[in-house]
Amino acid sequence: MxxxxxxxxxxxxxxxxxxxxxxxxxxxxxxxxxxxxxxxxxxxxxxxxxxxxxxxxxxxxxxxxxxxxxxxxxxxxxxxxxxxxxxxxxxxxxxxxxxxxxxxxxxxxxxxxxxxxxxxxxxxxxxxxxxxxxxxxVLDSANSFPTELPTSREHAWAAWLPITIGCNNFCTYCIVPYVRGREKSRAMDDIVSEARSYVAAGVKEITLLGQNVNSYGRDLYGEPRFADVLDAIDATGIERLRFATSHPKDLTDEVIGKFATLRSLMPALHLPAQSGSDKILEAMNRRYTSAHYLELVRKLRKAVPDIALSTDIIVGFPGETEDDFQQTYDLVKQVGYHQVFTFIYSKREGTPAASIPDDTPREVIQDRFDRLVDLVQHQAFERNQADAGRTVPVLVEGASRRDARLLVGKSPKNQTVHAPIPQGTSAESLAGSIQNVRVDQAKTWYLSGQVVR
The missing domain is CATH 3.40.50.280 (Cobalamin-binding domain)
Incomplete structure (x- = not known):
């Protein structure tokens, strides 16, 4: 330097x-x-x-x-x-x-x-x-983790904590393994030490990061040890723990069980499905079936019945037929997600999928996409209704951008929550604190209510 x-x-x-x-x-x-x-x-x-x-x-x-x-x-x-x-x-x-x-x-x-x-x-x-x-x-590989560098966090009460870099999955549509390199895991002691430093600094929420956190440690220990990471971070005393991203093929029963047993692990999981068609999943090199994915959902809901699930779905992957799309639509309908990130397939030069021929008209793909979005919005609204009338602990982020008279924050299920700023306080003074909010209204993409003192 x-x-x-x-x-x-x-x-x-x-x-x-x-x-x-x-x-x-x-x-x-x-x-x-x-x-x-x-x-x-x-x-x-x-x-x-x-x-x-x-x-x-x-x-x-x-x-x-x-x-x-x-x-x-x-x-x-x-x-x-x-x-x-x-x-x-x-x-x-x-x-x-x-x-x-x-x-x-x-x-x-x-x-x-x-x-x-x-x-x-x-x-x-x-x-x-x-x-x-x-x-x-531009280097071909990294000699060290970026966590060794100084950081200036966006929020004092929240911290990203990478546990792996790179990716070994090589999904056929994805450029990430070619630009992020092969997967490397951090030493467990380094991860825990950084987490402890955040807790000591007053951080309320840690999000563990990796292209596939579930495979953490395979390169160091010969087998994944992500469940051990969750145990170790929970033991630091952190109030809220999350992780992203989780690959279905490596999500173990042991990790699923942690949602039911760990105090800090929030009841929310992003579990990318990408498609509900086994033919398309194979073409994507995802290495799981729709039946396996649905069994994971069943186990997650058995561990935590109210867990909030989100996912990624690609519409219009090369070769996708109307029947393939319908299987995806049915999977989304069956799971009942809180949130779905929907994408129309984007061809990326250098990936195997880029060479797969496809003559599906753009208007057909757009129609499928629009139908899926309608379902997603309906499900999100229905899922949020379960929290109407409840009191939820909200990690306050500050004043709402849409209305400076309101607080905005996140519930344990990662829902956006709005509430009027209580008299005698300010958004700045409450930022980073956890406030109980009684939910009066549950909308499609947010909850709103009153701070309960």
Missing amino acids: TTSTPFFGTTFHVVTFGCQMNKHDSERISGMLEGLGSLPVNSIPEADIVIYMTCCVREAADVRLYGQVASLKNVPLRKESPLTKRIVAVGGCIGQRDGEKLIQKLPHLDVVFGTHNLVSLPSLLGEAIADCGHHVE
Whole structure:
């Protein structure tokens, strides 16, 4: 890491696309730059340094990145800036995938870095500030976990805690293993030590991160030990524990049982199904069947009857027929999710699925997508009705963006909850606290009620 001199007096803004791992990486970038004397700002026009942390899972992310970076040419540098030009950097998965090609397509881009070399960013930025040239560094693999870098968390009461990096699953539609590398697990002692430091700092909620947390430890111990991680983090005294993402093929009975026995483990699980058709699941290389998935749901609901399940569904995977889609529709209907993230298949060059021919008309795929969205919205509304009239503990995040007179926070089931700010308090004073809210109304995407004192 270079001297901090080039950064004093500068400002920076990080734009983050994609998954929780990208959000965590962005917090590490903020921690490094703040430590070198640069100040975070809330908008691009205020920033001397703009960093894009990118995702390349879907084509829309590429389009959005190119549009935003190109538009920076028309945003003037602030008058007080100590720099002669705005420094623009692109990292994350698109940086890893495209490398030098980004400079060719976006000539006013200054820095490109990959998913494996966050630690190099300050020196790359420093060199760009010094010579106004292009600087690219993309490594094939990581020598250390980004958790070894300083962090500047978005919220003092919540922390991301990566336990693995990379992915070994190679789903045929997914670019992640090619840009994040093979799966590597952190040592258990390091994970627990970081968790203890968060608890000591007043963190209320920890979210364990990995492309597939269920396979944690297979590379270190010869078999997955994710259940042991859950036990160890619960023992730190953390109030709320969550994890993402969970691959169905590796979700064990032992891990399912932890939802019923661990005090801190919240009753919510994101379990991506992607499809309800066994033919499509095989084409996706998901390595489970719809029957196996539904059996996992049965076991989860036996352990915690009120558990809130969410999932990912891809509509229009190459070769999907109306019957395949109907099987997906039926699976979603049978499970009854609290939330479903629905996506129309996006072709990603470099993945096996990109070479699968498909002549399904776009309007047919859109019609399937729309039908599924209607079902999802109906189910979400129905699921939330179970909490109408209940009092739920809410981890307050602050004032609601839609109405500054309201608090907003998350329930144990990860539902968004709104409530009027009690008299004599403020959103700022309650942020990070857990408040009991009596639910008066249950809507499709949120609950609302009153704080119970």
